[in-house]
Amino acid sequence: MKPEISIIMATYNRAHFIVETLQSIQKQTFENFECLIIDDGGTDNTQEVIQPILDNDKRFLFQKRTEKYKKGLPGCRNYGLDIAKGNYIIFFDDDDIIHSQNLNTLIQIIKTKNIDFCSYQKQSFKNKIPKEKNEKVVVENTISIKTIYEIVTKKILIASCTVLWSKECFETIRFNENLMYAEEWECYTRIILENKKGIQINSILYFNRKHPNSNTSEFYANNPVRRNSNKDAVLENLKNIQSKKVLSQKLFKYFVQIAYNFRDFNLIDDVFKEVKLSLPIKIYWKFYYKTLPFRIANTRLLKRLKIK
Known part of the structure; x- marks a missing residue:
């Protein structure tokens, strides 16, 4: 059966986190999905530790990024976009935990509201995974080209892994593979500039793990690659x-x-x-x-x- 949703997950040397992430995806109450795991040339035993999941759950597919795409998160995601079969796209990171109602909540909203995308909230953690909550869904923001100021200035924050997109949003758009930070800010702004419309809801459906090796942590530690990429993203936007x-x-x-x-x-x-x-x-x-x-x-x- 053709998957309704394509989950795209770039991974690089995260054998110590990724199994827990994939197990949280297996717990989704919405089951008609594919999970494309795109390896960015890692050197650890990621494939070995996830092999039992790959063998027993055919919704999960492990691929190595080909030379057609540049090394880095944008290249891996673009590869995933090019092979995705679902009508909807969502990006998850390889070290986070997904709320069990994530896909089910979003697919219902995006179809009922007849919109191009639905953004939601996340909660950070370091060691202990937060408990899931099932709150009443409330629309907090309507998003379109009319709210471009709020999107660019991040008054309405659309995080990298907290949006379910209609696949049509990426029909002519891909991530800028020269950017190694703020690539989603630049890419998602382009999507909204193409008159795509969406909403943001109050529900916390994603738990992002805080640790020193994340892209965000490296940026705030003044990593020159991340900072220069942010400058480039400013000019692109x-x-x-x-x-x-x-x-x-x-x-x-x-x-x-x-x-x-x-x-x-x-x-x-x-x-x-x-x-x-x-x-x-x-x-x-x-x-x-x-x-x-x-x-x-x-x-x-x-x-x-x-x-x-």
Whole structure:
């Protein structure tokens, strides 16, 4: 039987975590899925430890990333997208735990609401896996190109592994394989810019494991590959938003601020170069940037005085 949902999971040297992750997927109350495990050239015994699952549950398929795709998470996910058979796509990481009602809840909502995707909530943990809760589903946000500011600024946060997508969302879109961080932020923004519509619900259906070897931990530890990738993703998002003619002054202000936060003058110059501004407007934004440190310091001072 053709699977309704394709789960795509990139993996790299996670033999110590992945079995627990796959077992949580086996506990899904919605059973018509395939789980594509794409190995990124790992050197540990991942295939050996998951072999019993592969032998006994034909919904799970282990593949090694081919040379057609670049090494890294985006390349593995693109490979998975190219071989996926399901009508819906979801990405899971190889070290997390999935709520048993995850797929069942999402497939019902996405079909009932007739939307392109459904985003949900996650909960972090380090050692002890949180207990599952089955709360009443509440729609928190409607997502479309009209909310692009909230998506880009992450006021509406769409995390990497917390969205069920209609496969049509990836009909002409793939992950940027040159990005090693913030690749989902850049990719998902492009999907929404293509007028795809979705919702975000309140339900916690995913538990992400916190440990020092994750991409996010490496970024906050100032790993140069992750940080440079984030800068590239900033420029890609700016370029894509401008091409759709939805770059508001408010959104451009955000890009200037995020470039400033990197303390990278080249990035700031690239942001200004990417957007063709008239001379008066360019002067205004240059002034805005030059005075930004003083205004940030003033805002912090006022907050401290207000607290006292």
